Amino acid sequence: MGENTWTPTGPALLFCPADRPERYAKALDRADMVILxxxxxxxxxxxAQARDALIGNPVAADRVIVRINPADTADHQLDLDAVASTPYRLVMQAKVESAAQLTAHGLPTIALIETPLGAVRVEEIAAAPNCVGLMWGAEDLVAGMGGSSSRFADDEAHPGRYRDIARYVRARVRLTAAAFGVAAVDSVHIDIADVDGLVAEVRDAVAQGYTATACIHPSQAAHIRDGYAPSAERIAWARTVLAGAEAHDGGVFAVDGQMIDGPVIAQARAVLSRVTDAPTDPPHS
Structure with missing residues (x-):
């Protein structure tokens, strides 16, 4: 398990080109964290201009992630040198394919799993001591396999839905993040106009326990926040479950006809963890 723990300040992580410093503050205003x-x-x-802008225009360091170029590129070390001249210390490393590519610099890192080799080595990567999170990317992944699309087209049986290989990597990244105790960031929804598709994907990410979802346009951030925020009904259910767990001292009980045991109690805690004003959980039995 990574020795560094990291939790985003909220679920909506917005990409912003580092060579557009005039957008930094606007991006921070719209999203929970910004990926420069x-x-x-x-x-x-x-x-080079982007690195200079990164250094010369500092913003709230606790809400910034810097995406750096892959380890096998000439820009990688230049990016690391630029980050060292800023207050930022959390990076997202593109196209990670081994744990050594993270440990070589030691910065707290969200490893971006977006190549076939990275996908089959994701457990090794998550075990790196400075890996604090995993994110996956569909388009580079499919391109790396010689494919042409990560999703079904509108005229096929499942419009807009990920193809099987993308769904497999998405699930594997989530499972690995849970196994190694690091954050899991879901991939971007590149069709900005497809709000319904984004909302459905966010709901699915939440159901699987993803920590956050990345996005490429400010308009998407609000939909991501809404999707991660549990409904009033779900909050009430979770509070009822946890109150019942305390009252029954670890025994099995029922809420509205549903049998409640350990796994369901854990799900209730997960719901309340996404509510900023949630009360302290009842003590474990």
Missing amino acids: DLEDAIAQVNK
Whole structure:
């Protein structure tokens, strides 16, 4: 398990090109955390400019993640040098394919699993002592396999839904993050206009225990926040379950006809963990 623990300040993580410093504050205003991107959002000719902007325009360090280029690129060490000249210490490393690519620099790192090799080595990567989170990426993953699309097209049987290989990696990343006690960040929904698809994916991410969801447009952040916030009915259910757990001193009991035991009690605690004003949990039996 990683020796560093990290929990985002909220579930909506917004990518922002690092070469656009005029957008930093706006992005922070719309999202819970901002991923200042030195990788895919930046043309190669603008990489140096992006690093200079990152250094010269500091914002709230506790709400910033810096996405750095892959370990096998010339920009990787330049990115690390730039980060060292800022107050930021949390990075998201693109296209991670081994634990050694994280331990080489030692910074708290969200490992981005977006290549076939990274996907089959995700357990090794999560075990790196400075791995604090995992995120996965569908488009690079599919491109790395010679594929053309991570999702079914609108005219096929399952419009907008991930294809099996993407769903497999999404599930494997989530399972591995849970096994190694690190945060799990769900991938971006690249169709900005598809609000219904985004909302459905966020709800599914929450049901699987994802910690947060990344996004590429400010308009998506509010939908992500709404999706991670439990409904009033769900909060009431969770509080009833935890009160019953305390009253029954660990025994099995029922709430509205549902049998309540250890796993369901754990689910109730998970619901209340997403409520900022949730009361302290009853003591474990």
